[in-house]
Amino acid sequence: MEKRTHHCGELRPTDAGAKVRLVGWIDSVRDHGGVLFVDLRDREGLTQVVVHPGERSIDEALAHFKPESVLEVEGEVVLREESTINPRMVTGEVEVAARRVELLNQSRTPPFPLEEGKAEKVGEDLRLRYRYLDLRRRRNFEALRLRHRTAQAVRRALDAEGFLEVETPVLFKSTPEGAREFLVPSRLNPGDCYALVQSPQQYKQMLMVAGVERYFQLARCFRDEDLRADRQPEFTQIDLEMSFIDREDLYGLIERLMAAVWREVEGTELSLPFPRLSYAEVMNRYGSDKPDRRFGMELVGLDDLFAESAFKVFAGALASGGTVKAVNAQGLADLTQGELKHLEETAKSLGAKGLAYIKVENGEWRSPILKFLSAGERAGLEERLALKEGDVAFFAAGDWEGSCTILGRIRLEAATLLEKRGQLHRDPRDWRFLWVVDFPLMLFDAEEGRYLAAHHPFTAPVEEDLELLDREPQAVRGQHYDLVLNGVELGGGSIRIHRADLQKKVFEEVLGLDPQVVEDRFGYLLEAFSYGAPPHGGIALGFDRLVALLADRASLRDVVAFPKTQKGQDLMAAAPGSVTERQLRDLYLQAVEA
């Protein structure tokens, strides 16, 4: 094989007459009996190779070459005749007249078509099994390239801000609370296990104690939880930590980082700073802690309107300390029975007893709950929800968080239905960044009967709430922040606790962890804090999610080179797989019945 002179997306009319050598894959063969065409493809593009009847040895060979075979072509660049120019190809004004071709490797017939438009419809399991073929497709390769460019932009921007890229161990130890972990048995320490890091949280705090001051890493993280379209068992975070900062410093840094990435990768200027909303406000207005603010349809609070209501479902919810809210899906009164049923089931799956609604059709209100509403209540609803012809409003009544969440989901489902009707559009290139702040530090877990850290136990309380820590832990706000973009939680972080006494108090007194467990799991961390830990804080952003948004792809699998299925399998390599008895014995493990 000789070296190529050009790649397949490169030749232009100004190259006419040049002797060139191309290498690539056969994208398609069009054999006309006399003249024969081959589209040769490499990662940069497509070039048409033409073989004229005079070159009999070549066309006889080529006619039998199969698509996806690897080919080397030598020939001359010629201008195409006016009528044969292909305006849809960037190389469409020229072609390479072959003088010599060499088959570098014959391909079997691919198990699925690789052409755009056909490949998308092929079952994903088949495409994952032959991932190396699916990645040959332009669209998928470009996702990998976009990921690379994003990573480079992140590195450049953070380097310019004075950050050091430091690699931290993947083999860590098991930590109480948090995600389920992948365990790795230790051969040298019989019976003991490593755990793969859920995130480098503790290591990066140690780097702050070590005086690194500004650390970042494109960190691989592992969580043995059930998968979703936006969750892979191994994933990548833009993980960073800074010393001597407050929340404002962090917000500014991340805003500059996002602006740099968008400038380089998207070619757009983001408007800074990003808006900030409290957790309470986004829940009240959008029913989600990661709201999509590309459209309105905000939730409306109705507590005062129904406090004295004769409608027991609403009045009862309020009497027991809950809330009544509604959302007006403007223009959706024409929803079908099936769509309505689907919405009801969505609400029920989130804990609702049902889904009350009011439709406005032909100037009339239609609703199963109409008969329970007083004239005053109807007037109040009409005004607050701005109900007009063609609208449908949905209601939720019950505990505050649950009701907000239910309507938040209804809001998103309604948006999808309106989008189908062409009445609403969520532009994937309409970038609505948002900081969500003022999260509660603790949440009470009714099942376990104790408080759990809302984010993680290293989050520092807001200074002025410190005194509430003993009396009213649920009222303490954490110095935690989430970065949200178009309904996707890009990541979160916090200012950390850096004093050993406060950290110990949170572990033992507030979270109620056993002192021995605290010593075993976090002893080294508390010890480190006693040697002059600087005030510090940081954030971790989901790199895969970031790339998926930039690439406008629905699933993380589309922006990961070799993704895992919902059962955590790599269908191409067939991982995980069984191991031998001998391997288990070396690790002091024994298989038990499943």
Add this chain to the structure above:
RNA sequence: GGGGUAGUAGCUCAGUUGGUUAGAGCGCCGGCCUGUCACGCCGGAGGCCGCGGGUUCGAGUCCCGUCUAUCCCGCCA
């Protein structure tokens, strides 16, 4: 652990009320074709109807179970 959707030719799909020989397009194989770029034309091969059980004279079709993929709930400090 739970709910939804899908599984018929290599791929994408159709398959009526349960009815005897399961179809189409693309791909594949063979032939023809000197300007195509989704080339075209002619011919051909190709099926464990996901798997297991049941109902029935008869099952791709109905019932039960199961497997796989996917979306969601739980879970994801």
